[in-house]
Amino acid sequence: MIGRARRVLGIGQPAGGDDAVGILVARWLQDRVATDDVSIQEVSDPLQLIEGLAGIDQAVLVDAVVAEDEPGRIMQLQWDEIENHRTSSLSSHGIGVGTVVLLARRLNSPLPRDISVVGIVIKPPAVPTYEISEAVAAAIPKAGALVREILDA
Amino acid sequence: MSRTIKVEHLARVEGEGALIIRMTGTKVEEVQLRIFEPPRFFEALLRGRAMDETPDITARICGICPVAYQMSACHALEDAVGVKPNGWVRKLRRLLYCAEWIQSHCLHMFLLHAPDFLGYPDAISMSATHGPLVKRGLRMKKMGNDLMAAIGGRAVHPINVKVGGFYRAPRRDELRVLIPEMTWARDAAVQSVMDFARFDFPELERNYEFVAMRNEAEYPLCEGRIVSNRGLDIDVHDYDDTFEERQVPHSTALHSVIKERDEYFCGPLARVNLNFDYLRPVARDAAAAVGFRVPCNNPFKSLLARALEVVHAIDEALTLVEEYADSPRATAEVVPKAGTGYGCTEAPRGILFHRYTLDADGLIADAKIVPPTSQNQRTIESDLRAIAVRLASMPQEEATWMAEQTVRNYDPCISCSTHFLTLRIDRH
Numbered sequence: 001m002i003g004r005a006r007r008v009l010g011i012g013q014p015a016g017g018d019d020a021v022g023i024l025v026a027r028w029l030q031d032r033v034a035t036d037d038v039s040i041q042e043v044s045d046p047l048q049l050i051e052g053l054a055g056i057d058q059a060v061l062v063d064a065v066v067a068e069d070e071p072g073r074i075m076q077l078q079w080d081e082i083e084n085h086r087t088s089s090l091s092s093h094g095i096g097v098g099t100v101v102l103l104a105r106r107l108n109s110p111l112p113r114d115i116s117v118v119g120i121v122i123k124p125p126a127v128p129t130y131e132i133s134e135a136v137a138a139a140i141p142k143a144g145a146l147v148r149e150i151l152d153a
Numbered sequence: 154m155s156r157t158i159k160v161e162h163l164a165r166v167e168g169e170g171a172l173i174i175r176m177t178g179t180k181v182e183e184v185q186l187r188i189f190e191p192p193r194f195f196e197a198l199l200r201g202r203a204m205d206e207t208p209d210i211t212a213r214i215c216g217i218c219p220v221a222y223q224m225s226a227c228h229a230l231e232d233a234v235g236v237k238p239n240g241w242v243r244k245l246r247r248l249l250y251c252a253e254w255i256q257s258h259c260l261h262m263f264l265l266h267a268p269d270f271l272g273y274p275d276a277i278s279m280s281a282t283h284g285p286l287v288k289r290g291l292r293m294k295k296m297g298n299d300l301m302a303a304i305g306g307r308a309v310h311p312i313n314v315k316v317g318g319f320y321r322a323p324r325r326d327e328l329r330v331l332i333p334e335m336t337w338a339r340d341a342a343v344q345s346v347m348d349f350a351r352f353d354f355p356e357l358e359r360n361y362e363f364v365a366m367r368n369e370a371e372y373p374l375c376e377g378r379i380v381s382n383r384g385l386d387i388d389v390h391d392y393d394d395t396f397e398e399r400q401v402p403h404s405t406a407l408h409s410v411i412k413e414r415d416e417y418f419c420g421p422l423a424r425v426n427l428n429f430d431y432l433r434p435v436a437r438d439a440a441a442a443v444g445f446r447v448p449c450n451n452p453f454k455s456l457l458a459r460a461l462e463v464v465h466a467i468d469e470a471l472t473l474v475e476e477y478a479d480s481p482r483a484t485a486e487v488v489p490k491a492g493t494g495y496g497c498t499e500a501p502r503g504i505l506f507h508r509y510t511l512d513a514d515g516l517i518a519d520a521k522i523v524p525p526t527s528q529n530q531r532t533i534e535s536d537l538r539a540i541a542v543r544l545a546s547m548p549q550e551e552a553t554w555m556a557e558q559t560v561r562n563y564d565p566c567i568s569c570s571t572h573f574l575t576l577r578i579d580r581h
Contacts, residue, residue, distance in 0.1 A: 014213060047260070048298075050291065099277060106280040107288055130213075 489515020
């Protein structure tokens, strides 16, 4: 995959408890996969994705997912599953990831052909906290490994 | 006939919450803006933490206005220990705050509020026919992001702010490189005032008490007295004697009122009404060009007040960048000691009050944070009562739209003052 501009975008809220997991996965990956052609970006404001996705060949988004499943479970999501979710209940910005990418498309912003999404199941925190649950903490290296597999494929 | 208008998920506000309006005929039985309030949890979280940690902890309350939390925290803590940062710090703080106003206001105006006026459910739908307007707004917001990153270390949750000043002084060239884009953004902001002024603003005028900061030198950001159009004029130290917070059963956010009076209105429209003379000339010229005059008592025209503040913020930021000089001292020396300090600054959505009590080691013994959205909550509910007759005559979908638009006049930051906002209009 030499020569392709690739980017991992870890999305999350640092004070959102388990909702920080996307950012924590990005940090885990920083020393393990960042090279000249793979960059790692932390995203707290979903609108940063319009820029973050521009001008690259491949993107891997890492984000928390609220689902009827065990916290810590890792899922590789289809892009259209995300794109159909215009707002995310987790977003403190009123604008979710799917909304931003739809907006980027509508504005003809250059998007990568290849967008993968790695989701980590969480339970939204009842109160703001910097602590993450054990189950989600344990998922960080596993999600990081999945991102590496996607990049190496 | 009884009727309930209910919005279970109020869209295009920062965070989530609920709104319920119960009416019998045209008589309003009940209006509830239901919100939860994380700052209360942060107040508890802060107890026992070192004063140095406070600006960064409180910045996490809101992804949209972290600088406001940092600035109110810093001013309150500096007040507690008797530190007064130098003029260089003061100017750089104003520049950082301008960046946040630009970011926050552009997000609200172009992506969250403009669709209401243009008849679209969201910015995505609006961009099909108003793509250039949305692109302009995103580019202006990005300019704010870039300015914040240059000063604060990153575009979201800046990490360069400390009690006493800054950890690191940005280099002159790091800021000056932004001048061409800022110059473009100032012209774009003026054009946006012209564009927004052509919107159809619903009729609503109430006899508000507008509350904002004011100092006799400049448009308010970090310093000044707290004043109103009804004669309020207090030092920030008198905040607790003047304002009180009341519990309401339907919300965990406390309703802030002026003692022995009642609700008040803070934010861009209040600031512009009370400080129009301190807007930069380019902003005042833009106001004159579109016939915007103060006092303005139409809350829907908060959009124009916000747009004028963006013109002001970019113009002031340009001056501050052009005049910026490197400083040998980016921070004042801060020695912890016991005391209580007060800070109030103008967050994008209105005044943000912080009060801290420190022990002798500089650990937080007590904290109080009053965000602007909880201050405006009572006024928002009164606005909804004022338009209830109109809502009652509208089909459900149109009434819901109008109610949501009315709430969005205040750019409520539910993530600051609440956790979930979900509108319900019950008609019986």
